[in-house]
Amino acid sequence: MNGNWLWDRDRLRVDWRASVGLVGTVVKYLSGAFLVPLAVALYYGEDVPTFVVSALLAIVVGVALERVDPDPDLGAREGFLMVALTWLVVALVGMMPYLIAGAVGTESALAQPENALFESMSGFTTTGATVMGEISFDRHSHALLLWRQLTQWLGGMGIIVLAVAILPELSVGGAQLMDAEAPGPGIQKLTPRIAETARVLWIAYLGFTLLEMALLYGLHLVGLAPNMGLYNAVAHPLTTMPTGGFSPEARSIEAFSGAVQWVIIPFMVAAGTNFALFWHCATGDPKRLLRDTEFQAFTGIIGVLTAVVAGHLFLGLGLQAIPADLSPFGGDIEGSIRHAAFQVVSIVTTTGYANMDFNTWSAPTKYILLFGMFVGGSAGSTGGAIKIVRWVVILKSLRRELFTTIHPEAVSPVRLGGRPLEERAIRGIYAFTLLYLVFFFVSVVLVVADAWRVGHFLSAFEAMSAVAATLGNVGPGFGQLGPMNSYLAFPATSKLFMVFLMWIGRLEILPVLVLLTPAYWRT
């Protein structure tokens, strides 16, 4: 192939300069986000130069990219490229503080670029898988750990959604951009203007985050949460609402009291719910939430899985070995239900918090959690993985297949909440789900092979959990990459591969995959 075709405007059907230019604009504005950790750094007197340099670097990169096309005209094709590139560039810019802090001050594992990129991508994609090694304020500054939380909050509702809400130049192609980024098949326009819809979503998101901060700090003030100080009360909602899962505490939510855990559960459920439903609740149709098929399925799955796991824990079957610092569950109703509910909700919504090391649970309960990693949140939520609405449609269309096998002439549309779905939409759902599973199996093989190459022992279960947790943006896996451990032991190649998995998982594969087809670049 002629090497110059990329630069030949006549043969290339994608105006990639426009995409790059807009990515620059997004990055330029995103540099403002560094002000938050900078303020924290100034308050604690640590890591101030790290964030000053990072912010300046972000502005320089942003402005430089913007120069590629000062007057971008974004079409449908450029939209895909812009969304995919944005997430990649944002992760690259977001890794700067880790890299600088790791190299200059603490000499932590983050000094290696692949680790810094992993942590950054894991943050923005709300995965919550970590390679930080030892998480403590002795090793890392308050500012750096808060930046880690903030990346998840920014990525949760979506950087593009935020950009559409703020940047007027994205108003025309905005719906398509949001469609490429938002979880689930298709987006719901809540208002005539897409920027207004984006704002509504972000306001609901911000509202829930502030409410959770207030409740957590309130618990601290009334004495029910001794170690939930102001820093923790701000840091945790930033990773609950985006279903992220990062925590500045090494032992995640286990470090906090039962009351804190009970408060976090409903917020994880809300984060896994379609935010459009909250808008309908707020505008006077609260019954719509309960009538929604996906919400019913979502709460149903959580209820059933919680009951099964709680039963296991209550009967004492659910634990392989009882950790010394936790009282056994046998006969403890509150403890069994709390741990089951917290862990099931955390995994199904792809948050990835842990209120105990579920590595100590028995094999059946761990497999239930692995199954939960494929369920995912609702469409239009901040959750990852396959999404409940897709499973609902798949089950309904399979039932339809059984019916039409007996009655070949029957015309029976698949209905969702009473409304018939187009066959094209169903086909899209099948394609995505199949693609997701193919990626899962192929990736498991690659991860196992890569570990074997460097002589690192990895069980099949661990490898499956690693891929399911990164592709589904869940976070922790099982075994050596369990909730209290990290992904640090993987070879650099595996880490970079997982960065790729997190990236395509967040964008739901197709918008990235389409960039790899020749048809996309030419006619």
Add this chain to the structure above:
Amino acid sequence: MRVIIIGAGQVGSSIAASLADAHEVIVVDTDRERVDSLTYSLDVLAIEGDGTSLSTLREADIETADLFIASTDNDETNIVACATATAVSDQFTIARVKQTNYLETWNHTGGAFGVDFMVCTNLLTAETVVRIIGLPAAQDVDVFADGRIFMAEFRVPNGSPVAGQTVASADNFVELTFAAILRDGSIIIPEGETVIEAEDDLVVIGSSESTHAFAGDLAPGHTGDRQDIVIVGGSQMGVQTARLLEDRGLRPRLIEHDHERARELAEELAGTTVMESDATDREFLDREHVGDADVVIAALDSDEKNLLASLLAERIGVDRTIAVVETTEYTGLFEAVGVGAAVNPRDATAEEIIRFTHDTDTEKVALIEHGHAEVLEIKVDPDSILEGRPISESMADLPAQVVVGAVTRNGSIITPRGDTVLETGDHVVLFAETAVIDTVARLV
């Protein structure tokens, strides 16, 4: 009363015919030939012109009209005509529509479009079909007195236990009156000794329970709520029928041959199993066991196809067939060749419109044998010859072709006997031949 009728099609002309004797009728139509033929066949003023244009309406003297009926085949024309008429004058307006969505709008807004009364052909037809399904062997069913009284026209099946009995021995029901027997095109007012024959059309009036029980006697073994119903053809009428059946908790099947239309219907009708196939495909009918169905309703887009589909359904063993027949003249023919019941949308529409043109005391009308006879519901007022007298006495003052079918007083049914004294406020359901209907309406 001055009545303006827009549209001289089958509905318009049959309304005009039934009103021409007692009222001044003006008919407007765009078709020159129709206008000409109407001028000679009926004693009405026929005007050629567009019913939606103000100049035509002025020509018809819209300002002096008391009643305005828009009954063309086009929904939008009818609605616009009524709106125009309302804009210039304050007569009572009636619009005939086919689509139910206009009726829904009209119902929800409490009288939109300047229409005072809206008659929905598709809904009326579907309602008639569903009522017929509810009564075995029935060809036509109508309800009176807020649904307490049923009027049913039965075709006595061959081999029915009732065939060969006298009326006196067949009538084992307190709340049931045998109003008429239609035999070979003539109307017989039955006496106790009249013998019922197979293939007779029997008109009965009575309570819902008695009517249903009699239907059970007439055709034993065909009752039951959980009926397997197949609708052939996805016309508007078919869709409406399916929807009404869904409302009653049934899960009908609907067969439509057009791919796009079948998909559309399947999306619209959540409780109906829609099949995409040709209804004359024997292999398909066998595979889906259509022959085992209790009722097959033919609602295709042409009368000929409906006839064919009904006869084929009869042939493969379906118990009852009901066909929608657009051409009024065919209804008798359909029933003669073996179709269980033929329902004419235009009859249903005309019935509904005519009831507004009778005096205000007449609340409900049903046409029997396409207008040879009528069943009326009358509220007794002090001026009526029925008031304060035993029925046997007042009947002597009425023409012979009149039967008192049922009476309700304060919401409950009382069985009319010769010595029953009627009071003001009673609702009386009468059977009368059309020839004497105006005399009856005047006297009672």
